[in-house]
Amino acid sequence: MTLPAVSVEEVGERRHIVDFGQNLVGRVRLTVRGQAAGTRIQLDHAEVLDHGELYTANLRTAEPVDVFWTNGETEQVFEPRFTLHGFRFAEITGLEGPLDAGDVEAVVLHNDVEFLGDFSSSDAPLDRLFQNICWGLRGNFVSIPTDCPQRDERLGWLADAQVFAPTALAIADVGPLLRRWMRDVRSAQNDDGAFPDIAPHLIHLREGAPAWGDGGVTIPWHIHRATGDLTVLEEAADSMIAWVRHVERHNPSLIWRAQVGNDYGDWLQIGEETRKDVLSTAYFAHSADLTARTLRLVGRDDEADGIDELRERIVAAFGSSFIAADGTVAGDTQGGYLLALSFGLHRDDAERDRIAEKLVESVLRRDVSLTTGFVTVGLLCPVLAEIGREDLAFRLLHNDRYPSWLFSVRNGATTIWERWDGWTPERGFQSARMNSFNHYSLGSVGQWFLSGILGITQQSDSAGYRDLTLSPRFDPFLTHAQGALETPRGRVELLAP
Template identity: 30%
Template sequence: MFCYYILVVACIAANSASRLPTAPYDIRVDHYKVDTTKDLIINTARPRFSWKIAMLETERNVLQVAYQLQIKSRNDQWDSKQVMSSHSIHVSYMGFDDLQSATFYQFRLRIWTTQSNQTSPWTNWIHFRTFMFNIHSYILSKNDSLMWIGSNQINMNELRKEFQISNSSPIQSAVVYISGLGYYELYVNGDKVDISRKLDPGWTVYEKRTLLVSFDLSATIKSGMNAVGVRLGNGWYGQEQYTPPVAPEPNYGPPRFIFFLQILFDNGEEMHVYSDSTWIGRQNSILHDSIYNGEFVDSRNDRLNWSRVGFTDLLSLWIPAELMSSPINESLHGQVVMQDMPPIRAGSDALHFEVTSTLIGGYLSANDIGHIQGAMLTDGGILKPIAVWSPTIGVQVFDLAQNMAGWCRFRFYGARGVGVYIRHGEILTPSIATTNRSYGEVYTENLLGATQSDTYVLHGDPAGEIYEPTFTYHGFRYVSIINAPNSMTVDDVECLVVHSETTLKGHFISSNPIINQIQHNIQWSQLNNLMSLPTDCPQREERKGWLGDAALTVNEALYNFDLIKLYINFLHSIVNTQGTDGAVPDTVPFSDGDFPADPNWGTALPTIAWQLYRHYNDVQILSSFYSNIRLYVESVYNAYKSTGLANLFYSYGDWVPPAPQPRANESLTSSFAFMHDISLLINMSQILGYTNDTHNYMELYQQLAEEFHRVFFNSTSHFYADGTQTSQILALALPNVVPSNIRSLVLEHLVSDITQKNNHVATGIIGTAQLYPLLSDNGYHDLALELISSITYPSYGYMSNNPYENATALWEIWNAPFEGPEMNSRNHIMYGSIGAWFYSHLAGIEFTSNTIVIRPRMASESKKHLLRKVDCQLSTLHGLVHVAYTRDEPDLVSNSIRFRLTIPANTQARVIFEPLFSGARCVRLIEGNEVIWPIDPKLLTERHNIENEVETGVMIVYINSGQYEYQVYWE
């Protein structure tokens, strides 16, 4: 079959049209996008490069045939020469010598393709530098001059040092390495380094792995006197953020930082500036900071120019810094390592775009899409209030119209010493839950122990003064200002959206307004819960790295956002918490939940690794974490040996099904996760060539499959376990568990239960994640569309269509307005799993190792009103995949579709058209203006590589890159 592609390449190479070639674009180095990374730092001596190949709208079958890569430093240069290869992702540097540590480099690239007689132009020289590869050893070797510093005596959260550069030789480079725990901000010669970078460094298991950040200060450090300043915050290093006795409280202490500045001169000499006892510090205007409880800021303690040369302060006591212990536990083999993921950012720098909200050649109009509640991701990362009111004297409430994570920037006018109190909440009082507060105030009872409040004391600037938090963040839609000295307007408030820096790579929109709102809520909830690790919620006394939430939503997250670096870092944190027996906890870093984890939580380790491999086709991820994944699976296997599947351990099971529905059989739910992970381990071992593991785990899986059916199946009633929807869903979702002769009976029981509940789900987070793909893949796609289109309780649509509150992010529980404050987040991501189904089934975009699969599931003619049109963009490592279809074009008859498709250069695709109703057969397939099915077999050419599956009626078309438009008619 695939000889077709070889023929095409040969034909085009021989007869290529001469056109102006285009340089490769959207280049990545070790997964970092060079276009959006401010200071490109690589932590390996053998980096890998990826790029995309430009293609004109009219071009097809564009393939790379060769590339050339050049890398140079100040003293060396390497040239790959022309490499005959079609590879354009994860292309390794193959130089004879490794790249050097802590060195500045440049590279450029050009390619040859089948569409041009000429080579492409070179890209511009792209700058990057390498990290100090031996940084941990270096820090240990300097233990008498390079120290963690801070204070055990006072809240020393502002430190400074001046130093002189007397070397007459020009400065070649100045690079700083810094880590401040819990958070830090770095200032040099009066200015903050990297203004939008916030809440740095990322939260990790500090005693095992503390993250170090590097900045290039070559343009900032100058000859003569210089000054550096560091501000510190408690962050997750503060004791206040932990809630024993659920999890053991880490033995952390006051904030501290480590700092190393390396200055190189053209004459070859070096100068170093370290963190040591020559630094001086004080307590600044932030009198207290807490992630949960906000900040108390007295701006009268601000000192202008505190990080500039020559600063003097007659009003504060600056004292020498103390040497502090390292957070690293050497006995646990802890290390200081590079923060190898994008930072948390605020505002417009936090989110980049590879896709657009503009419809590109699809069939949708604005009227099809409908109104979407909330702010758009394209609004620039800074939201303005849409309304303000005063529910009581001295209180003003602002509505941002969007449930978000971050903070607000306020402008105050008032006298020196006036204090303003700021509160944040997701909803207003009164809700259905009882409350003693006045109507229209911010509701805070669901925040549990977190206050989410900031206090600001004015310094009395007649021209007005600006306040925004530094070392905290909030989850909110509404902001309450109490005791403002001036009556504030919406122009006095703007709120910065804050999350780990990422790129929007997926855009899904349809003619179903309910689905569109759900997609909006998913994307916002996902962004709101990216805070250097995937969290569960951004508002209450929690915000933890719950593994269950992370495992359930990673597939959705990777369809929507470019998050490979964040998830790799999280995998390292999971491994850092892993016990010697292989077990992992429910949260990482371990701060809540159980240890060992519920199997549907612990599955995050294999599931995240597997989904990263699927979306990025990077085998390195599997090989890096395989041994830990195997060890984890063995830990569950060891527990199973004592219990069997019938009593396999659990903590949460199918968490929070809609009231009053019970949770499904917990042991069946845990058994599902256990067997799911074994199946992933089998896949990984096959890819990596570990044949013994493949054989052994296949045998184990088969034994477990037989046991699962024997233990949980009720042969009288023909359902599994308790008959709940989730029990049937999970049994059916596992491969080779339900015997083929009873599969239809189990499906019928599931569907009957759904229809008896008036087409509503009764599933918690585990069952819901598997339900929609299961229905779509087994002949019940119409039912799946009816479920997702529902706006009555319980449903996704109900969250945004009810008389009480209209969600702009996902709820934690299906009936949030009716529950009390306990466990009632309105900005939770765990039900976001449905978002993957939008891409994988409604648009039909799936991945294999080297082929894009396009297989949209279509509603039948009687249900096509549920989903008449879809428009989906997905930016892959190769380029943009665009899928659009319509059932409503004027010239289309019943049971027909029009379908537009873009496949990026250097790829191939398998396009699968499913019959629009049972027993249907394709009677005509048109591409462009040409009938390509049916066609006389004698006329079949390389352009018409089509399969007709007679038994199923499925039509399959094999294509290479390009833009296509199909019309498909069924009878």
């Protein structure tokens, strides 16, 4: 895929800035004409501009620079072969004379995967958000699933991948890629059973943090659910058991506070902070649940019984430690309530209803704004809809006030930002130490466009859409929505007038 230049602006002597209109991953293909031999041409790349100039501070030590010298031929085409950059803008320095927009294009690079899910509606900003999610996937699934494609990082973080996996698997055929990458994850599992934060395991050489290490359990499960592939669970089952038993061994109280690695919590929350022991223990229960279900599917029922019993004890410990009589989850945050409800950590239906009421209160007291970080953002709309408050889910989805999904869209984003406040009119850019403008984690709402709005989903005990269900929801902000999902059993198309 190539993208033409949207605009070319001469900004100084022998300096041009090219806008491709889309934050992408790849390289520039430049045709130069009539340049004297030995002319030095330099290309610099950036995701955004700052007062009309390339903003590269957020790339840290990465040098997004390509240089070549002309040989005097009448026409030369320059395209580097052994690099890629994350960029929307390119500055081209050294050309004698004007630069024609037709002589420069962006070459988009990504894994060769088929895109399966599509969505469009009567709301242009919502459609742009969906496309931003797709472009985030396209730019960060290059060889392995990475957190960001532009700065000096480009690492396979497990939490980013595991929260985004349901969306990625709904949008594109990434099951084989993720299954292969899980071999890297398992190869980095230590002798005590701990998965890492990152695979391949290049830095942070210690046990994975809650929700990070748990990706070794959740990602195989998501692959199975989306594709129906049982082999991926057979390959992962022993490593799943080892991870759960690792956490249990170091936390005999079943409240996960020891062996928590870098303990990131609900990374990059805004306005409130979910307690880290609430998040970790919720994930301990969740991983135990998925491990037991995996063992039953692969015919290891006796082992499944033992993990099920462990999960029941974790839920009891979570309830007695963190859930108050009125349904308040310790910390009183959206993230805490979402984890408790999504992972089924209530002890009876009445307690579930009380927790649900508290979740609603936590959304309303913020004037229907979100506070979630990487780990819980993908749970927000599905859980609200599940408890009968899809009205709040739609209000959150269509909100363009900061913080929200559409705030970045309103401010020109063409991919998902790493932070809710990556740039604001009041403060400008966030800290350059960590401020990617192509980071898919907060785009984990993408699956809900297909499963929530269009209602293309499957029964809870189904895999590979064996038991398909169609239950579109009425979004009062839309006059129509339509889309499609290519499932392992055929294509599903839906138009919701």
